[in-house]
Amino acid sequence: MTHDHDLVLRPTEAQTNAALNPPAGRNGGDLVVETLTGLGATTVFGLPGQHALGMFDALRRSTLRYVGLRVENNAGFAADAYGRITGEAAPLLLSTGPGALMSLAALQEAAAASAPVLAIGSQIPAAGLGGGRHGYLHELRDQQASFRDIVKSVHTVRTQSQIPSAIAAAWESALTAPHGPVWVEIPQDVLLAETTLPVVTAMDATPEDIAPRPELTAVAAHLLANAERPAIIAGGGVVRSDASGKLLALAERLDIPVVTTFGGKGAFPWEHPLSLQSWLEDRHTTDFLEDADVLLVVGSGLGELSSNYHTFAPRGRVIQIEADAGKLESNHPALGIHADARLALQALLETAPERRDPTAPERVSAVLGKVRDRIAAQDLGLEQRIVAAVREALPERSPSFWDMTILAYWAWSAFDPKHPNTMHSAQGAGGLGYGFPAALGAAAADPSRPVLAVSGDGGAMYSIAELATAKQYGLDVTWLIVDDGGYGILREYMTGAFGEATGTELARPDFVALAESFGVPATLTSPESLTADLAKALAAPGPSVVVLPALLRMFEPTHL
Template sequence: MKATDVLVRCLENEGVEYIFGIMGKETLDLVDSLSKSKQIQFVNTRHEQGAAFMADVYGRLSHKAGVCMSTLGPGATNLLTGIASATLDFSPVVALIGQAGLDRQHKESHQYLDLVKIYAPATKWSVQIKDSQTIAEVINKAFRIAQMEKPGAVMVELPENLAAQLILNNAMNARPLPKCVPTNEEIQAAINLINNSQKPFIVIGNGVVREDAVNGVKAFIDRLQAPVTHSIKAKGILPKDHSQNYFTFGFKEQDKVLPGLKEADLLIIVGFDFVEQLPKEWNKKKVPVIHIHTVPAESDEYYPVQAELAGNLKEMFQAINDVEVMPKSWEPSGNLREKIRQAYFLNDVKTSTLSMTSILQSIEKRSCEKTIVVSDVGAHKVSIARTFQPKGPNKLIMSNGLATMGIAIPGSIGAKLARSEDPVICITGDGGALMNFAEIETAARLGLSFVIIILNDSKLKLEEQMMMKQFGNTYGTSFGNPDFVQLAKSFGIKGVRPADLQEFESMLDEALKQKELTLIEIQLEKG
């Protein structure tokens, strides 16, 4: 068989359904092999960055590695930002990249860059296939590394001269990753610390979602009865009206949850990734910590670990919930939960004005347990992180580790392909939207239906706020925009522009009901 035919067999054995990317001369053999697959669909995107974002979000929602592809040189460098974003958000992604033949890599050569070195800091593993006979081994290892905790991106480079070589079909079957849990003694030591505390506070992160441990963690929360806060990416694990839910923490400014963490005498940190915010920002009092995660703790003076449980969180909480734990029902002083609700605009606001708060509350009211909201990066991301309350875990998707603008539109494509029956709502600013707007053509070509909400204020609002605060001016933060409604229509999709909140809600209801690709442009105040 041709080497790329074997590679495709390997991908099929890993359960791959989609490969997102743009072909080039160095990947023609791979695309030819994909054309013969009855399982894998090659999604021809409009930009490699969009392909990586699609694979990222697909990986998060499908709980298996998303796959993207590019050719060498500019194709590979275009892919890099999305790959780095996947790694810092712990999304399982495998990137397949074509490369110049081995016969010309030792000298100055057209479009040749040492991609293994370039990708090494942005991936869990970066490797070049040097012998076509090792394709099966490399692909099998790539998927295992991408999917094992903590997940991330892997880059596999295939030199052009190896792609068409004839080799034996030695494709390897995927194997489930092993699961490990702490010993009973380690679990009991952690429970003893909890039982001896007076004011424990639980902090939950996205690792709980990745490990499918939500039910076990919720059972533990109900047993302990202590207050709980969560990171941005762990929103939806607890319902909005849960009495122990102290909502989101991890903001650089106006983090209203911090007084509760300072008042605690023990922090139970479950599945929280430091990439969201370092402990020095939220544990300045150096409150003792119980570390519960898939991997051992990275300790420092602001993360003083007293007990450590590392392993599969789902299996771990099944064991933890078999051990007797004393309820620790307490409330932080100063009516903190209600103060958070007010500061984060979590109480209903009756208004007819189109504002971020009213928009998000309207979306929340129309969301069901299956609704997926994909947020771009910008000032609106902060509002979403504080105010919007999804009705389930892993239903709010954003780039948070690398905080990459441009993810929302291509990410929504990945979301819809991973969860075809679930409503998807894309929220993006005008800056982020135009970075990958061309992928609307990809979505339309695939026949996908989701709602794109573009917040148009003709500026980088977050940067404007920072410039004004630091320098007293807004230099370089404003720009012009096209007519987004007409631009949407030029792509063959529906585009509308509401004049007020009531009209927005009517347009959103219609878009969700009709199940067609719809763009809603909201003109925000420019002041």
């Protein structure tokens, strides 16, 4: 009997001839770039190093576009954003030892945010692997051990024939829900050696879907349809799985209010009558969610930021849909459904009968009114005007990338993203320096619309070198730097906790003059002119910088 897959795997005469007569002058690095091309990659990020030169040399013989950043961690942030925007695995090419280790903070963010990054690093020559101390430049006793705690999977290559399979396995791992970073390492001599292996053709590394178990869907649908006060918390998993449309349909079918986590910004329309928006650091929102008799949590592990700093204590029945099995019921007992958010929401749509609750919009409006009144009582007009100015200046479908800075903390709660997958921040792992390099990755992913990056002056110093990258590649990113003279949020935390701050005050450059020295146009703005200056910068092609000197304050969160 002949099976269909037997027919698919049988090479054609042309394929056989090509395989028997591979072009000369190829090395192990060619097998890397050929595999990436065969998997569908079009763009790679990275930074060359001595052991990785075989890969970088092969790039010039490939159709892959290379975007080189100035610091490996920033290259990782750029790849993270590329993965978030496209939903594709973003290749990140790194060298051994210091170069590899410099990417760890970025890969931690990718892991926390479920961004598919395919990191491929070099290694010392194969003879040196195995734990000895051979004295090679960049050598680590066990390089992959440094990555194993962060990435989804680790793949070590020892021969050229292993390269395509290892990269394909890593690609599949990165794109299996939940998405995430993976690590492949290849010895220097394997990359440099001439190869007689055939050119790698199209590879199939399609991940399997994680579908919900039907008996669990049936119970969840029954609970939601018969609930008196249901509510939904939508996390980043809804955005990553492109399930926003399914979420909207389910919420409207069952008349259920929806709050989005900071990682889930844009998962539900901000101004919808059922939208509780994102005011998670607020006791009024927390009270509403605790009062739900059935709470559906989709694509969130209900971690620190999503649970009002672990003060959230649901009293009703919790249903948790999560693609990361390790997060199921990790913080609260629940009906745990291990599934991709899109497939699970589709199953609920097909299973749950309609439910009508005409009071839901009124209850949502009442909660939002209490939140507004609480914020209004704190004399924070400047901060609210700046959030509104950024929203007014930014085109509706332009993505924004926010560093760990006070304005970003405001944006988590108060910014209307307008569309799914348009607002991104480093709130997963919380490292500084994310905003600008991530925006560069997004601009590389989609050059059809301008991208906004937002940093404080402290976080901006992590990324200054990438102004050269932005200029070199003509990336359409406008970088808003809010200059408050230091690490503003840490200043506020320390002053509140200890009465004064230590280590938070920073000497900083003239950001306008510094940007212009890179050939990047820059503007010094004010709260009054921010909308016009930001809109003008966003409308101009290529990179630009807008500097806003302003001392912002956080709103008082309410946990109790």
